[in-house]
Amino acid sequence: MEQETLIPPARKHQFMSDSNWTDRIAGERMAVDQRFNEQVKASSFSSQQWGLVMTAVEFEIENPGDPDAARIVADTSKLSSVMPEMERVANQGPMGGPGGDKSGGSGGGLLSGVKDALGIGGSSGGNKQQEEEAARLAQAYAEQLQEKLESNGRWKSVCEQAQG
Numbered sequence: 580m581e582q583e584t585l586i587p588p589a590r591k592h593q594f595m596s597d598s599n600w601t602d603r604i605a606g607e608r609m610a611v612d613q614r615f616n617e618q619v620k621a622s623s624f625s626s627q628q629w630g631l632v633m634t635a636v637e638f639e640i641e642n643p644g645d646p647d648a649a650r651i652v653a654d655t656s657k658l659s660s661v662m663p664e665m666e667r668v669a670n671q672g673p674m675g676g677p678g679g680d681k682s683g684g685s686g687g688g689l690l691s692g693v694k695d696a697l698g699i700g701g702s703s704g705g706n707k708q709q710e711e712e713a714a715r716l717a718q719a720y721a722e723q724l725q726e727k728l729e730s731n732g733r734w735k736s737v738c739e740q741a742q743g
């Protein structure tokens with residue numbers, strides 16, 4: 580007879596997404612964050628916008644069973660969910676006031692907001708370009724994170740953790 584516990588059973592995945600293994604690499608992520616800051620500054624994103632991008636991105640390890648073939652991939656499928664907030668951030672100036680638009684949008688007031696909400700506004704082209712840039716940057720971040728783990732000699736153990 581199996582004893583019931585409050586601890587859930589371990590799960591096994593072949594394609595592990597953002598979970599326990601990412602919690603165990605916090606130090607490497609902080610180091611990559613610091614190095615990657617220059618790339619963010621060179622992009623069209625403010626640091627606040629990049630923070631929004633990172634909340635929407637999940638990192639996965641493809642083929643964790645083979646560390647030589649495995650690689651970290653940025654799952655950017657949820658980026659579209661933060662794009663409206665990124666535009667709002669871009670349209671705010673210092674201290675939340677108007678101005679400071681780094682993304683090329685035009686804060687067109689109430690009518691523009693209503694059009695955007697209905698999906699008939701004209702700003703979707705800029706959002707698509709920003710979304711593509713965010714996806715490229717997120718993947719570049721993933722590659723630098725993997726390089727950091729490899730240089731620290733932790734890549735194989737991270738792959739093992741991702742495998743379950």
